[in-house]
Amino acid sequence: MSPDPDIKLAEHLFTALRDASTDGKGVTRDAYGQGEQTAHTIISNCAKELGLLVNIDGSGNLYLTLPGKDRSRPMRMTGSHLDSVPVGGNFDGAAGVIAGLAVLAGWRAAGYVPAVDVTVMGIRAEESTWFPYSYLGSKAAFGLVDNTVLDLRRADTGRTLRDHMVDLGLDPGRFGRPALNAEGIDRFIELHIEQGPKLVNAKVPVGIVTGIRGSFRYRDMRWLGKYAHSGAVDRRDRSDAVRAAAVWMAGIDAEWEALDEAGEDLVVTVGKLATNPTEHAFSKVAGELDCCIDVRSISEEVLDRYDQILRAKASTVCQRTATKVEFGQKTGSRPALMHPGLVGLLGAYASTRGINAMDMPSGAGHDAAVFANLGVKTAMIFVRNEHGSHNPDEAMALDDFALAARLLADGLADDR
Template sequence: MPSATMIEPDLPLAERLFERLRAQSHDGVGMTRDSYGAGEQAAHETMADCARQLGLVVRRDAALNLYLTLPGRRRDLPAVMTGSHLDSVPRGGNYDGAAGVVAGLAVLAGWVRAGATPQRDVVVMGIRAEESAWFPVSYAGSKAAFGLLDAQALQSPRADTGRPLGDHIRDCGGQPELVAAGVPALQATGLDCFVELHIEQGPVLMGAGQPLGVVTGICGSHRYRAARVLGRYAHSGATPRGHRADAVVALAALIDRLQAIWAEMENDGHELTLTFGQVYTDPRQADFSKVPGQVSFSVDIRSRDTATLRLMDEHLLTTARAIATAQGVSFEWGPASGSQPAVMDPALRQALHAAAAGISAGVRDMPSGAGHDSATFANQGVPSAMLFVRNANGSHNPDEAMDMADFAAGARVLGQVLAGRAEVAVAAP
């Protein structure tokens, strides 16, 4: 049987799937596919319908992760897996996450059309709830698949409804009691590899003029989503500076000092990012004629090095304590959340580079500052890799602009690597 590593993905199918996702997800501004809600649910049904038409085996686990399988000749062998998430942030773009699932289906559709059969199962996974904009839990779907999502996480409230994650899973038809019990749908020993195609969410590939990136590692995070600084409300005209406990001034001092510490850490060789993504006063009490007595804010620290995450967190807390003492305020941090960094598999990275070279596609090694489900797989001992596809205008906004020619290059590279790992072959004519 001849090699099938060069079978062309079904790119017209990919375009149809993207258009269907766009039509069913557009909220008037961008795309909203809410985690364990109507938007994500519709996207999963779209992918399942496509898989059935291709003759793939469709199944879901207790957390409603979706598995679309082309059976292999040796079903006892560890499976080759690809895929990504299908949820989005509110008013996001059409490609973040979804491109990885669509690419996997396009690859398998090409194989089916060519009469190709893999030696081992090849699975496209549609992962639930990767975007932690909805629930304060990192990688909820992929953690649940490995039996790692505990009962406490299932009590996490959704940002818009306030209802627990477990209730939303049940509403969509899942079994949160099995998730809480740690019943795994996936075992590392049952997987040969996991390869995730994803749009780049920053400007590196656009700036370099290259369509593809091979990810070296995925950043972990340390977050305070619901922090507050508490001062004292007072009259803006009648309260002299020395008598104030101004929450806004205290937070401004913290942000300013942490920016300087960030620069110092970078100069010392640390790689990290620090973001205060939400800053707001209490709308019920704040007024232009009041000294602000409360400010709510969030902190997001990211790095591929756990020691760097710990060091920046120490700087954050130490600096806040000093400001609190000096300015007569207090800081409340609320629950901490986060994720572990992950390193991508060297052999898979080499295979992605070789496949890109084979189609003369420009490619570069690069880290991922954003988190991805591949980190869950890698940290469970599954050989994992990520392929970035160039994307204009960043991500988490309605202006994502992946060119289909770049997607085609990524799908071809993905297809070659999956075919090599799964030992795909077509019958001789």
Template structure:
């Protein structure tokens, strides 16, 4: 597939229109099961109709645009990603994968190419766990892998349930709870997801595309707390203090040391404390902190590494609690399973990129993606990364359209085989 087979006007128009509703704000906010995500789904449906694709919708409100293949009895390809974003994020995270699917199908149709099998372009809901405290809600619903209890999860900003927000967007949570799903009833040949890289590797190495080898799993504690004892900052000597902030700090630094040791041994992981706060209704300049709230996000491609780090967390909090006379309550736990990519698809994508003379390299994904849902369901899955100049989950996400086109070329070559 040559670059001139890819419709640049279609691509640029879709990215531009996706950004329009939030153009007067800082960054992009396409809230999961809210107005921002809903507008993006309406644009997806409008474009799919213009391309002459068949349209399906499932009970969770995911949308699918189908390009019929030569033999419709064969298992289908799925290409897609999500359309929600983090609050005040960028325009490319997730959406690039959906637009890549539409652009790849449009390229085949413009050349009069009928693929061997159906190609399903998927637009999933609620991938970003910023909104609801669980990963991959839309894609898991699509495959019938959402626990019915998760419909009671509360959205972080509204305090309303996932079921309520799903109904607002035309979904049917009762049907989801009963296991009703359109995509999960189909036999699938494989799943492909294009995404911007969310780190600096490809940009630093001047490489257009990444062929992903695996997606990290995680464990997370979003509402952890350390309880100590409030006291006067000048009146309580060090031996008598039960400082929750210092206790938490000791735990954080001990986890950092364990992470460093793993990295030196060649074992990849990330350990992140994304939020930390003392209660604003009680803290003050001259008070020893008696309570600290924090969250913890630990990721790795290796299940054994995740297990080791979680055991270390328990050991460290126990030790620090006894030493400093504090108490830790880690609160609810959530987790996701590491997802290796399909070796055959990885090799084929590398071969196609080489044939097309596209600069590429293999690399892992430290971030989670909808593709992990498919890989963990036993469906052959592959991700492609497009280099990105300014990180992700911020208003400055960037992506050169010429790099994006290279990714679409690889996808289009693969799905017509």
């Protein structure tokens, strides 16, 4: 079996990343911004000190490679993303890159040379709260995006991806040039904190992912009514955007409840909602309401069915309330199944090592879905984590991380 990962190094890197990207309340590593870039620099410098090969592709993704005995054969890959949501936690994404680096550092220190190249990837822009595009960095690495994405605007700055790349000294003209192809990759194993409470509730430190939920989103929905006096206009004469949206949300919530109770895999979230602050008042019927909706499932059929429910309910509500709705652009990602052989292999290693691990689906999306949907043999290892993710309270114990990194090393070293 392969040598142990360097957990001391991992601990040092977690601290360095946190210190460099703190925003006072949590960490903010903005995609294609200074926060993410600082993380790339810290990881890249560490890899250079370890004597790994360091490459950056045209899209700004980072590759840290320990050369194997046979450099001509397809490589084994691991890694994750280095951005975070605004006011997020320190582990979501970064744990997967640091785990890969800890594995290679441990191997290098022990003089262990893998059979083929092993590459840790530091992926750009996975958190699509910045740029409205799922898996921007990993898709760009495979050449799966076209140039129009350079015109996408970052939600907080309103500036384009092109401008943000220039800020970082990256050449937008090279964005999206293929740096990876599926045939050149033997396997991809992504380590990530669990973002839900399943492992915590089950008191199990490590999860082995069987599949990743796909999604669809309407990020810019608008409900349109008519502003009116809140006292002087009776119920039948109103076009109330808030009332319409509320009745719609309650209606689709009841449908979700029914599907959930029927055992279908589905989560539905309206995470942002606002009347227009320049026109609303407590004494005005609202003429506008902006919101977004994020729908995820392991099943494409359920996603399609629920999309039809959203639209049918909206249409009924608009008729009943004399309002209009604009769904706006639909974005999303396909569900992805993990490779059963690789899942089984990781389970077998966990068993051999005496690591308590359980199989589970991933509710959140991950770059691993891009690899899997291209036919790469893909797996994911989850680390138990309290308080969820996308918030400053993420809490992953280093002991749990060490067990997961141990399993990652086994998965990358295995020569079968």
